[in-house]
Amino acid sequence: MPAPDQHRLIFAHIDEPGYSPDLACYQQHGGYAVMKRAFARKPEELIDEVKRSGLRGRGGAGFPCGVKWSLVDRKSGKPIYLIVNADESEPGTFKDRYIIHQDPHQLLEGTLIACFANNVKQAYIYIRGEMPLGARILEKAIAEARAANLVGPNILGTSYSCEIYVHRGAGAYICGEETGLIESLEGKRANPRIKPPYFPAVLGLYQCPTIVNNVETLCHVKHIADMGGEAYTKIGTPNNTGTRIFCVSGHVQRPGYYEFEAGKITLGQLLNEVCGGPLPGRTFKAVIPGGSSAKILRFGERFKGKRKVGAELVDYDWGVEDVPMDFDSLGMIGTMGGSGGVIVMDDSVNMVEALANINAFYAHESCGQCTPCREGSLWMKKITTRMVHGTARAEDAALLKSVADQIPGRTICAFGEACSWPTQSFLAKFGDEFKNYAETKQGSPAPATLI
Amino acid sequence: MIAKKTTANLTNLPVMNLQPTTLQKIDEVITHYPVKRSATLPLLHLIQEDLGWISPEAMEWIAAKLELPPINVYEVVTFYPMFRQKPIGRRHIKVCRTLSCALTGGYKVCAEFQKQFGSQPGAVSADGEVTIDFVECLASCGTGPVVMIDDDLHVKVDVARAQQLSAQIKAVAKARTTP
Ligand SMILES: Cc1cc2nc3c(=O)[nH]c(=O)nc-3n(C[C@H](O)[C@H](O)[C@H](O)COP(=O)(O)O)c2cc1C
Ligand code: SF4
Ligand code: FES
Numbered sequence: 029m030p031a032p033d034q035h036r037l038i039f040a041h042i043d044e045p046g047y048s049p050d051l052a053c054y055q056q057h058g059g060y061a062v063m064k065r066a067f068a069r070k071p072e073e074l075i076d077e078v079k080r081s082g083l084r085g086r087g088g089a090g091f092p093c094g095v096k097w098s099l100v101d102r103k104s105g106k107p108i109y110l111i112v113n114a115d116e117s118e119p120g121t122f123k124d125r126y127i128i129h130q131d132p133h134q135l136l137e138g139t140l141i142a143c144f145a146n147n148v149k150q151a152y153i154y155i156r157g158e159m160p161l162g163a164r165i166l167e168k169a170i171a172e173a174r175a176a177n178l179v180g181p182n183i184l185g186t187s188y189s190c191e192i193y194v195h196r197g198a199g200a201y202i203c204g205e206e207t208g209l210i211e212s213l214e215g216k217r218a219n220p221r222i223k224p225p226y227f228p229a230v231l232g233l234y235q236c237p238t239i240v241n242n243v244e245t246l247c248h249v250k251h252i253a254d255m256g257g258e259a260y261t262k263i264g265t266p267n268n269t270g271t272r273i274f275c276v277s278g279h280v281q282r283p284g285y286y287e288f289e290a291g292k293i294t295l296g297q298l299l300n301e302v303c304g305g306p307l308p309g310r311t312f313k314a315v316i317p318g319g320s321s322a323k324i325l326r327f328g329e330r331f332k333g334k335r336k337v338g339a340e341l342v343d344y345d346w347g348v349e350d351v352p353m354d355f356d357s358l359g360m361i362g363t364m365g366g367s368g369g370v371i372v373m374d375d376s377v378n379m380v381e382a383l384a385n386i387n388a389f390y391a392h393e394s395c396g397q398c399t400p401c402r403e404g405s406l407w408m409k410k411i412t413t414r415m416v417h418g419t420a421r422a423e424d425a426a427l428l429k430s431v432a433d434q435i436p437g438r439t440i441c442a443f444g445e446a447c448s449w450p451t452q453s454f455l456a457k458f459g460d461e462f463k464n465y466a467e468t469k470q471g472s473p474a475p476a477t478l479i
Numbered sequence: 480m481i482a483k484k485t486t487a488n489l490t491n492l493p494v495m496n497l498q499p500t501t502l503q504k505i506d507e508v509i510t511h512y513p514v515k516r517s518a519t520l521p522l523l524h525l526i527q528e529d530l531g532w533i534s535p536e537a538m539e540w541i542a543a544k545l546e547l548p549p550i551n552v553y554e555v556v557t558f559y560p561m562f563r564q565k566p567i568g569r570r571h572i573k574v575c576r577t578l579s580c581a582l583t584g585g586y587k588v589c590a591e592f593q594k595q596f597g598s599q600p601g602a603v604s605a606d607g608e609v610t611i612d613f614v615e616c617l618a619s620c621g622t623g624p625v626v627m628i629d630d631d632l633h634v635k636v637d638v639a640r641a642q643q644l645s646a647q648i649k650a651v652a653k654a655r656t657t658p
């Protein structure tokens with residue numbers, strides 16, 4: 029079956045010749061008209077539209093956005109804050125970058141609608157420190173919007189006021205985790221908080237109720253306010269509504285960003301047709317479908333089971349290429365859709381080296397609060413590094429597994445899972461390569477890439 | 480090392496040679512937050528942009544400005560990789576080390592920059608011109624290998640492109656040192 033056409037909702041104007049990040053350009057394309065109409069409605073109606081839309085968060089966990097908003101404590105009398113998560117730090121993910129750099133007003137409009145719906149008077153955009161240009165573009169966009177009475181006091185002559193400020197991170201991955209982000213915004217080390225009691229919806233920024241949403245999620249909010257929640261559900265598939273942006277990197281002919289209706293394209297269509305297949309003379313070996321923490325898939329493996337289609341349970345028997353790209357299907361086969369970062373590896377890759385690379389990342393980024401995560405990530409790095417350097421011991425593959433197995437479920441934040449899943453899944457699927465590293469290195473079909 | 484005071488002294492701020500625009504921005508950014516401490520990262524960024532690094536005096540100055548014990552600023556500086564406690568070279572070359580870039584040749588690119596300037600990651604080159612860092616994912620994985628030079632992102636940097644970029648940096652340096 030040929031791949032469907034892209035459905036560009038969020039990326040409608042990305043890379044469009046002549047389209048600029050200026051307010052004037054955005055307004056020529058109908059900008060802020062949706063916000064204007066939204067502000068004439070009741071905030072609860074907007075929350076209902078988002079609930080009806082089935083929108084799931086695009087930051088990684090896929091948590092329903094409307095449900096998140098309905099958990100916000102509105103009785104405390106404290107101000108409610110909204111934080112735009114623009115930390116974009118999950119390796120393999122690079123979608124928010126283009127929204128920020130090329131279409132910042134789309135993000136501002138979505139953010140303002142979300143703020144209005146939730147009676148938020150102060151929002152912060154937490155952008156990763158390594159995007160200095162992005163921060164300047166956002167600051168300029170906010171200044172333009174303020175000058176046009178679209179941000180600030182009495183927006184568009186209404187009684188509603190809302191401020192937005194940009195806050196820059198400084199190079200720590202853990203600031204993407206929402207409670208780590210909140211600590212960082214408070215001017216502290218980004219040590220994630222224990223949930224309970226620190227659910228952001230109740231005790232977030234400055235111990236006030238706080239909504240944290242991803243950049244892309246808030247852009248979807250704008251389109252939901254525009255077309256209505258019901259119409260939005262017609263895009264995508266049931267329970268996986270709307271579009272998804274896939275960021276494809278690694279060993280394909282055409283890496284890049286592609287926006288499709290969720291669940292309407294398979295991994296095989298995406299990689300073979302849209303991205304042009306493997307590099308000349310190569311074959312696909314493995315793929316990580318949802319950011320570096322997602323469990324790896326091995327080409328050639330099969331997934332069988334029963335799944336719900338409408339009201340019925342039907343059998344499925346998929347190869348890696350057959351898996352529809354949506355949260356539920358990827359969850360069913362033991363991995364996740366995550367942040368949409370698809371990392372592809374071909375037969376030139378040595379899986380031990382690839383894992384050593386990933387483990388070095390997590391060891392560097394653990395915030396250090398929890399012993400299993402701090403020590404475990406470090407040991408996973410040390411063991412895989414000595415495998416790469418040929419100084420590993422026979423029992424090291426088993427040791428590696430035992431370290432990884434002792435982390436998940438024993439930590440404050442989901443980084444514990446995120447750092448152990450790569451090791452667990454690489455070992456489960458490519459255990460042969462780990463068992464005797466020296467042999468596989470000699471026997472690998474091509475000189476291994478220097479990783 | 481930073482002084483072991485528990486409260487910062489507002490009247491006795493260390494002297495800082497900050498540009499007037501930096502001072503203006505500092506006063507402005509503090510108003511963005513209901514709690515002063517939140518301005519810690521923005522102040523560190525502003526001072527590092529102005530002076531190039533974060534000295535012990537800078538930490539004390541920020542602490543006093545935000546009415547915090549200096550340790551609160553120090554613990555932030557040591558946590559976030561982007562804050563530097565030492566001066567770096569005139570130009571800062573950051574090569575992405577993470578998986579997608581590594582798959583497309585990032586390690587070779589980093590090695591090429593090291594060769595060009597004869598310096599190791601994290602160290603200032605002998606002529607003081609560059610500091611090369613091998614950093615984690617820069618969120619542009621689809622255009623790997625990527626390199627940031629100061630604030631500018633360079634995409635699809637292979638070894639040949641690394642040589643070009645190095646030549647440009649060297650040319651600028653030469654133009655500055657020859658009258
Ligand atoms: C270790 C870790 C890193 C994360 N990094 C990011 C990130 O860079 N960007 C992001 O939007 N969400 C990230 N998240 C998810 C956030 O915690 C949070 O769930 C998300 O911002 C919520 O937004 P959403 O509901 O719109 O998806 C991360 C989570 C974890 C555990
Ligand atoms: S799991 Fe890791 S990153 Fe998360 S709080 Fe614990 S030590 Fe920090
Ligand atoms: S892996 Fe290099 S930019 Fe993401």
